[in-house]
Amino acid sequence: MKSAFILLPLGLMLAACSNDDEAAPPPPRPVKSLVLEETNSVPLSFAGTVEPQIVTNYSFQILGRMISRNVQVGDPVERGTLLAVLEATALEQDVQAAQASLVSAQASSNNARVVEQRQKGLFAKTVVSQAAVEDAVQAAQAAQSAEVRARANLAKAQERLSYAEITADYTGVVTSTAAEPGQVVAAGQTVVTVARPDLRDAVVDLPPSAASGIKIGDPFSVVLQSDPTTVVKGRVRRIEPSADPVTRSQRIRIALQAAPAAFRLGSVIAVSLPDTRPSELLLPASAIVTRDGKTLVWIIPDGTDAVATREVTTTGTGDRVAITSGLKRGDRVVVAGVNSLTDGQKIRISGDLK
Incomplete structure (x- = not known):
């Protein structure tokens, strides 16, 4: 009988301890977060080359054997300069x-x-x-x-x-040759290429995202890559009507204005123009959760230590996406471990993503 009285309090104590363990809340989950800031407009820069605006591929109008070519690559020519001669x-x-x-x-x-x-x-x-x-x-x-x-x-x-002679039509420089003396050339086959060095373009291939807003006459700053202190202004003269079939880039030609001699044909340049796009709220793609056809993020409301979902709309693909609605500047968003969170779950901020 005495043993029963001893075991009864012991059982009650064990039961109380078991209830305390079941009621203990889980520890706060550590997460990384990001405070949204608007991106600043930065200049966009693209590499390109200097090319002549006017290029002429000279050829004979008749079939024949070429007996002389009087110019080499790099030679300056004047109007009327004899370039090549056929056997006549x-x-x-x-x-x-x-x-x-x-x-x-x-x-x-x-x-x-x-x-x-x-x-x-x-x-x-x-x-x-x-x-x-x-x-x-x-x-x-x-x-x-x-x-x-x-x-x-x-x-x-x-x-x-x-027709047995080719003469230059304008003052320029020989940029390439495609036939040698003694060679039989067909009518229309290029023999000498001459370009005007006084009229030059900066030729740049732009990605679709940048080319979509470009129009004829837009200003650019053109920097010589070998000497970044040498800068000239230019305006878009021509936009190629079709994109590159492989890279899908769009080629534009920027007419250089009062370019110094340092901008030689073939020089590597960089062109830039201000980014006129509006500021954006950017998030890492890892912060986005898709559930039931909805695009969601986990936010941490000010003054709380729990998470809540927020529906958003986004644009763009890749490592970062732009938020077009649902969030504002200053909102704190969870950016790591989002798939294992539950609504109202207690969290502990272990660091901010920069």
């Missing part, structure tokens, strides 16, 4: 033959005119008939037509002879 023996012979034909036609025409005048004189003295005069007039007209045809053939032969 056959063309020169054609000109000589045309000249001989013209001389013969001129002689025939002169003789026909003399005969015409003689027949008209004899007809006035009733020595010859009207038919003889008409034959003489017709012969004179045919001879004159033959002379005109011979003169046109000579001009045509001389024109073809001029």
